[in-house]
Amino acid sequence: MISKVRLTNWRSHANSELIFSSGTNALLGNMGAGKTSILDAICFSLFGTCPNLQSKKLKLDEMIMKKPIERDKAEVEVHFQVDNNVYSVKRVIEKGRGTTYSELRENGKLLEAPSTQRVNELVSKVMKVDYDLFSKAIYSEQNALDYFLTIPRGQRMKKIDELLMIDKFEKVRSNVTSLVNRIAEKKVGKESVIEHMDLEKTQRNIAELLASINTMTEQRQSLLNELGTVSADKSRMEKEIVRLSEIRKQLEIIKRQESGLSSAINETNRTLTNLQNLENMSSKNVEKNVNELKRLAKSFEEMLTEKNKSYLKLQEQNAKIQSEITLIEKEKLSKLEKELKEKARIKAEFDGFKSEINISTKLKEKQELMQSIISEVEASKARLQDLSDSIEQLSVIGGKCPICEAKLSAVKKKMLIKQKRMRIGALKSHIEDLAKRKKINEKEFSDLIDAARKLDLMAKDLENFDAIRSELENTKNIYSVLNDNGKKIAKELEAVRNDIESLKEKYKGATNESQKADMVFYKLLDYEEKKARLSSLVAEREAMMKHVAEIENVFQGVEFERQEKMFTELAAREKELAAKASGLTDLIKEKTARLQELQGLVENAAKEKEYIAKLDNISMELKIFAKALEETQLELRKEFIAAVNFTMSEMWTALYPYQDFTGAKLAVDEGDYVLQLQEKSGRFMNVEGVVSGGERSIAALALRIAFSLVLAPNVRVLILDEPTANLDANAINMLAMTLRERINDFIDQCFLITHQSEMEEAITGVGYILERDKKNDGETRIEQIF
Numbered sequence: 001m002i003s004k005v006r007l008t009n010w011r012s013h014a015n016s017e018l019i020f021s022s023g024t025n026a027l028l029g030n031m032g033a034g035k036t037s038i039l040d041a042i043c044f045s046l047f048g049t050c051p052n053l054q055s056k057k058l059k060l061d062e063m064i065m066k067k068p069i070e071r072d073k074a075e076v077e078v079h080f081q082v083d084n085n086v087y088s089v090k091r092v093i094e095k096g097r098g099t100t101y102s103e104l105r106e107n108g109k110l111l112e113a114p115s116t117q118r119v120n121e122l123v124s125k126v127m128k129v130d131y132d133l134f135s136k137a138i139y140s141e142q143n144a145l146d147y148f149l150t151i152p153r154g155q156r157m158k159k160i161d162e163l164l165m166i167d168k169f170e171k172v173r174s175n176v177t178s179l180v181n182r183i184a185e186k187k188v189g190k191e192s193v194i195e196h197m198d199l200e201k202t203q204r205n206i207a208e209l210l211a212s213i214n215t216m217t218e219q220r221q222s223l224l225n226e227l228g229t230v231s232a233d234k235s236r237m238e239k240e241i242v243r244l245s246e247i248r249k250q251l252e253i254i255k256r257q258e259s260g261l262s263s264a265i266n267e268t269n270r271t272l273t274n275l276q277n278l279e280n281m282s283s284k285n286v287e288k289n290v291n292e293l294k295r296l297a298k299s300f301e302e303m304l305t306e307k308n309k310s311y312l313k314l315q316e317q318n319a320k321i322q323s324e325i326t327l328i329e330k331e332k333l334s335k336l337e338k339e340l341k342e343k344a345r346i347k348a349e350f351d352g353f354k355s356e357i358n359i360s361t362k363l364k365e366k367q368e369l370m371q372s373i374i375s376e377v378e379a380s381k382a383r384l385q386d387l388s389d390s391i392e393q394l395s396v397i398g399g400k401c402p403i404c405e406a407k408l409s410a411v412k413k414k415m416l417i418k419q420k421r422m423r424i425g426a427l428k429s430h431i432e433d434l435a436k437r438k439k440i441n442e443k444e445f446s447d448l449i450d451a452a453r454k455l456d457l458m459a460k461d462l463e464n465f466d467a468i469r470s471e472l473e474n475t476k477n478i479y480s481v482l483n484d485n486g487k488k489i490a491k492e493l494e495a496v497r498n499d500i501e502s503l504k505e506k507y508k509g510a511t512n513e514s515q516k517a518d519m520v521f522y523k524l525l526d527y528e529e530k531k532a533r534l535s536s537l538v539a540e541r542e543a544m545m546k547h548v549a550e551i552e553n554v555f556q557g558v559e560f561e562r563q564e565k566m567f568t569e570l571a572a573r574e575k576e577l578a579a580k581a582s583g584l585t586d587l588i589k590e591k592t593a594r595l596q597e598l599q600g601l602v603e604n605a606a607k608e609k610e611y612i613a614k615l616d617n618i619s620m621e622l623k624i625f626a627k628a629l630e631e632t633q634l635e636l637r638k639e640f641i642a643a644v645n646f647t648m649s650e651m652w653t654a655l656y657p658y659q660d661f662t663g664a665k666l667a668v669d670e671g672d673y674v675l676q677l678q679e680k681s682g683r684f685m686n687v688e689g690v691v692s693g694g695e696r697s698i699a700a701l702a703l704r705i706a707f708s709l710v711l712a713p714n715v716r717v718l719i720l721d722e723p724t725a726n727l728d729a730n731a732i733n734m735l736a737m738t739l740r741e742r743i744n745d746f747i748d749q750c751f752l753i754t755h756q757s758e759m760e761e762a763i764t765g766v767g768y769i770l771e772r773d774k775k776n777d778g779e780t781r782i783e784q785i786f
């Protein structure tokens with residue numbers, strides 16, 4: 001049951017929400033009020049498409065509200081109940097982008113989002129109805145009540161088979177038939193292979209091969225038996241020959257050893273003759289002498305070491321003194337002498353300087369001179385000022401002298417001024433002279449100060465003059481002592497060097513003597529050892545000769561050659577027998593391989609026969625299966641027609657208000673379905689082309705309801721958009737009554753769209769009136785009336 005629909009910006013609906021109940025629900029309203037849009041929204045919410053979109057009458061973008069305000073996004077949502085669960089499906093469409101979001105919830109919990117494809121699949125699974133079935137069996141579009149009758153004759157059965165989903169039987173059946181044909185082809189192929197095989201001849205060959213293999217196996221066995229005896233004899237003889245050969249080899253080795261011993265004895269004898277002169281010497285005495293000489297050499301060596309040590313020590317002392325002498329010669333002496341010379345020079349300069357000028361007296365004189373120049377300059381400047389002042393007064397006064405009141409003529413005034421100016425000129429040049437003298441005096445004064453500073457520095461420099469002089473004396477003394485010591489050590493070194501040389505000679509002589517004595521000692525030892533060894537060699541050789549005589553005795557009477565000949569014969573026979581046996585083995589192997597090949601062929605033929613029998617069986621079963629499919633298909637069609645016809649007969653009297661037709665049925669005519677009405681006489685006549693428009697509509701409605709019940713029994717919903725076209729008032733009243741009173745016997749919920757006010761009678765569920773201000777492109781407004 002569909003319980004709620006919500007539309008946002010869906011065609012003329014800005015924001016509509018409609019609640020539905022079981023029974024007959026109605027959407028009433030004028031043309032273009034927005035009724036069909038609600039049904040489209042239900043269908044689109046459930047399956048992601050609707051008939052108007054499927055038939056390409058409308059594009060998805062056209063579902064989004066254009067008027068009164070253009071929107072770019074619409075949303076629809078439907079709630080429905082199945083098996084006590086409430087499901088909700090939501091879809092969002094956006095301009096130019098199609099469906100951008102799909103969602104399915106079960107009792108409020110999200111089952112799937114946002115995949116449109118997955119949501120479609122899940123809704124179909126939950127409702128057990130897909131879009132095809134929904135649009136054909138449940139949703140009767142506006143002006144498409146007679147959908148079935150509009151399908152061309154000859155195609156109806158196929159279409160209905162598709163809705164029943166029994167069209168697949170047809171496909172399976174044709175696949176089975178082609179499979180049966182392929183199996184038959186395979187069988188023919190296999191049979192022809194077997195026919196080409198001469199099985200009897202193969203069996204004969206197998207028997208012959210078996211007999212031949214047996215005979216050969218026996219022959220080979222007797223050969224192998226003989227081979228066993230020959231091999232045993234041969235190996236016995238081989239062992240004996242090997243034993244004798246070993247003894248012979250041993251004999252040769254002993255003989256070679258004996259000859260070696262003989263030559264060793266001869267060699268020893270020769271050495272002893274050479275050392276005859278040592279005969280009377282005792283090795284002990286010679287050893288004593290050697291030790292004496294070695295001791296002597298050692299004592300010389302120790303003395304030599306001692307001397308070398310003292311030589312090195314003296315060398316060290318000498319080097320130290322020499323380095324000290326060098327240091328004094330090269331650095332200390334010359335440095336001190338240089339320093340002293342410099343100081344003497346400074347002293348001479350200092351003494352001369354000091355006697356030449358008395359600086360403090362001169363400084364005082366210069367200071368007094370400076371003071372007198374400064375006072376004279378000041379006095380001259382004051383006189384200069386006075387003269388300038390009196391010139392100024394003279395130039396402004398009248399004819400009297402301001403001092404003596406005497407008459408002052410202009411000539412006198414001029415002369416007086418001229419005299420004063422001359423005196424001013426003389427004073428100025430005197431002041432300039434004084435300035436020059438002051439500058440000279442200042443320079444001399446500063447030179448005197450510099451000289452005084454220099455004398456101070458010299459005096460400081462000469463402070464350590466005596467200390468340096470006495471250090472030089474001291475160093476000269478040390479130098480002469482060091483020189484004396486150096487000479488003494490040089491003499492001592494010479495003496496030690498001579499001692500070392502003589503000790504070296506002595507050591508060399510003693511070492512030579514001891515080596516010579518050593519050699520004699522070793523020769524003597526060798527002589528004594530060889531003498532002892534000679535007798536043991538002679539004894540050894542005698543024992544060996546005895547052993548040779550014994551072994552040679554063993555070979556007395558052995559026919560070595562004959563035995564070797566017999567062995568060669570046995571080996572040749574063994575080889576011959578082995579070759580024959582191996583030849584037979586190869587032959588047996590070859591024949592066995594051939595035998596297996598033939599046996600394989602026979603086994604294969606048996607397997608192929610078995611396989612052919614199996615193919616027969618499968619093909620038979622497949623034919624039975626194909627037949628069963630055909631019969632099932634026929635049976636299902638029969639059952640479908642029976643169910644549809646039963647429903648129509650149940651409904652007919654409730655739907656049709658007149659008595660001229662007593663029933664309606666779906667019949668098979670010329671291999672396809674036709675809708676027929678039954679006349680009072682009991683005769684059935686085809687609806688198409690014979691009955692009136694209204695009668696045809698009632699028959700189509702009856703068929704619609706029957707299809708919905710038979711094809712989608714678990715949905716039990718019927719949607720009728722304007723079913724009353726072509727019906728007269730009587731029929732409309734009848735339909736209203738049926739929808740109100742009878743329809744709930746067959747289905748749970750019906751949606752009815754109409755603009756016929758009589759149809760309000762049909763409402764048993766919820767009823768709405770839809771309105772729209774079409775003049776001003778208004779949006780749909782909804783009012784619930786029931």
Ligand SMILES: Nc1ncnc2c1ncn2[C@@H]1O[C@H](COP(=O)(O)OP(=O)(O)OP(=O)(O)O)[C@@H](O)[C@H]1O
Pocket residue numbers: 010011012029030031032033034035036037038062063064065066067068142755
């Ligand atoms: N995208 C849209 N935006 C706004 N209005 C639209 C849009 N698409 C269609 N309309 C208008 O919405 C109205 C509703 O159409 P609908 O088919 O739902 O009407 P109706 O009530 O079924 O009418 P009728 O009784 O004639 O079948 C129409 O007048 C149509 O012009």
Ligand SMILES: [Mg+2]
Pocket residue numbers: 035036037142
């Ligand atoms: Mg409509």
